[in-house]
Amino acid sequence: PPPTRPAPATLASAPLPAARRRPVGAVDLTGGPAAPAGPPAQPRPAGFPPPRAPFAGGERPAAHAPPRPRFAPGPETPAESTVRLRPVPARRPGRTVAALACLVLGLGLTGGAAAGAWIAARPEAPPVADRWTEAGKLWHSVPVDALFPRTLKGSGAGPGRADRNWTRIAVAPDGPCADALDPLLTRVLRPVGCARVVRATYREATASSVTTVGMVFTDGDRTGMAALRDRFAGEGLDRRADLMPRALPAPGTAAASFGDPQRASWRVSVLTDAPVVVYAVSGFADGRAVAEPQPAAEAMAPGRATAPAQAGLGHEAKGVADRIERALRKAVNAPPREPRA
Numbered sequence: 001p002p003p004t005r006p007a008p009a010t011l012a013s014a015p016l017p018a019a020r021r022r023p024v025g026a027v028d029l030t031g032g033p034a035a036p037a038g039p040p041a042q043p044r045p046a047g048f049p050p051p052r053a054p055f056a057g058g059e060r061p062a063a064h065a066p067p068r069p070r071f072a073p074g075p076e077t078p079a080e081s082t083v084r085l086r087p088v089p090a091r092r093p094g095r096t097v098a099a100l101a102c103l104v105l106g107l108g109l110t111g112g113a114a115a116g117a118w119i120a121a122r123p124e125a126p127p128v129a130d131r132w133t134e135a136g137k138l139w140h141s142v143p144v145d146a147l148f149p150r151t152l153k154g155s156g157a158g159p160g161r162a163d164r165n166w167t168r169i170a171v172a173p174d175g176p177c178a179d180a181l182d183p184l185l186t187r188v189l190r191p192v193g194c195a196r197v198v199r200a201t202y203r204e205a206t207a208s209s210v211t212t213v214g215m216v217f218t219d220g221d222r223t224g225m226a227a228l229r230d231r232f233a234g235e236g237l238d239r240r241a242d243l244m245p246r247a248l249p250a251p252g253t254a255a256a257s258f259g260d261p262q263r264a265s266w267r268v269s270v271l272t273d274a275p276v277v278v279y280a281v282s283g284f285a286d287g288r289a290v291a292e293p294q295p296a297a298e299a300m301a302p303g304r305a306t307a308p309a310q311a312g313l314g315h316e317a318k319g320v321a322d323r324i325e326r327a328l329r330k331a332v333n334a335p336p337r338e339p340r341a
Contacts, residue, residue, distance in 0.1 A: 134332070136274070140196075149327055152166040166211065169201055225270060238268040246263075264294070282313040290307060
């Protein structure tokens, strides 16, 4: 009898080729989900050829297609070139705060040093007591132009507030009071003493009048000068013609004939912020004598018909005296000068 053949395997019972099955948990390279785990593989019946190994691409090539060449993978090429970066140190807030503190401290020290140097180099005004003492020495410690400027401007200093300008034409060397003051005036100043007198003569711009201005430096203190001023005001000593200061003539100038008979108006001022008495006396530049001189305050009064008032000589005496007082106070308050070599 013919050999008995095994029953042919049905399509349902025949196992799938290995190429069409996915192992359990395998990942589909096409991006799909992993194939679910199937039943365990059945043993292949006898007589069937072994299955072919699957291709790497997961599909079986056509029978006529030539086999695909396999290339060894080459070195990976970077998409863009880069350079090696230096490591960036980690930020430390403590160092930043310390650096800012050092900067602020350094600026403060620098500013303080500069301010200290400026203050040290800046001449300070002398104390009040020293200023009084220094004021009594100005007659020999400052230039003559500081006490008697070469020109004086009197804006509104003339009659009717007319402008006046005066030019210095003579300066006398410092001297004793006996040479510059009337003996009676010297006796009135005796309580405060008379150390030195300095004088100068000015000519008005129209050359119609001349004025001698002087400063009497005394040895008095503040109390003595205040008492002397009160006496002048209380007793009217500044209005007495017998206490009128003397004039300073200057040969070869408009004041060549300016003597005692030519004195027309005067003013005497006792200062209390310096040990100084400032005076001024004016007269005509043509040398005419004046029979009735008038104090500046009276000659400046409205309605006066005297020769000194009509000529404005009271304004001349007051205007020159006021500006010399300003020059004196400016010299008193100026910074101390370097000692002469």
